[in-house]
Amino acid sequence: MNTKISAYYCLLPSFLFMLYLTYMQYVINHGFWLKGVLLSTMATLIYVACFAQLKRKNDGVSKRLVMISNSLLACFLLFLGVYVSTDVETALISSVAAHTIMAFVFVVIVVGKQSVIMRDSDTGALYRISRMKAHRLSENEVNKYWAVESNNLNSLKEFSSNSVTGFDSNSPTIVLPYGSNDFNSSDFNHEIHINPSSGSPMVGGISGHDISGNSWGTNFNEPTNTYDPNRGY
Incomplete structure (x- = not known):
């Protein structure tokens, strides 16, 4: 079951990113932390806006979304910290890009899931x-x-x-x-359209046919239907 957890978890990706910047600042210096903070301003604001919206509605964020997004971001940042730390420019640009892209994906999913x-x-x-x-x-x-x-x-x-x-x-x-x-x-969003006459899911939406071959609003092809198109009922 995809449960919801506190909206504060919207800020977890930014926290992970700050840990990465702190580590890289310690390893290579070159003003890495300050540059990373400045370049990731957009991503941080996106997460803050998402958090504010959820808090205003007293809503939570999907636990599954938090786990997947933060796991992906953490793994990528760990990879950069271990294998790309010698290339300062690549480590900085790649991490900021990943953080920003993840923020856009995160907010699109959260907004799309609003009920x-x-x-x-x-x-x-x-x-x-x-x-x-x-x-x-x-x-x-x-x-x-x-x-x-x-x-x-x-x-x-x-x-x-x-x-x-x-x-x-x-x-x-x-x-x-x-x-x-x-x-x-x-x-609200409809993923499956149900034929109201037959109770079967539609293939191709309202303009298509249900799984028994009926058009929207008909049930002529139901196994229990005694209707004959040539002789009637």
Whole structure:
């Protein structure tokens, strides 16, 4: 399970980079630390901005993302420190480039993973809508959310769970049916489109066919369907 951890981990790559600069300053001097800090200003600001956004929303950062990105950066910096330390210019430019590229990738993923909070008008429960799933917020998450968004009650999007087929309000995670009138498709990302008539995933989106060969909104090719295109039902 891809859990979330404190937003402070957004600053870990910059900390690793500072350790690398400190080590290189000790090994080769040449003002390496100061040059590295100045050249990596953009990357540092990106991480700080990402951290500030997550803190404002009382949200966390993906544990998987933190582990992968920091492991890659640490391994690359370790390689530079061991094998390229004699070439000052290469060690400096390569490390700054890696730090900056990783920052851009990091923020794109974090921003892309941002979810939408919606309220169930029937139960009052809050859900985080992400990738066609509704994750019910815990009591602690709800308190954190209202601590930040207490003035935005009227702008909170709502849906009715009673009108969504198969929606179990007692379940912590619900897979949402695509095409439900209670959800705005622009509110979250769709990875798989489900044919509302057959319940099968679409291949090629709405304009394609589902895995049974049905076009969007039909279920003529279902094994249990008795419809004959020549004779009818």
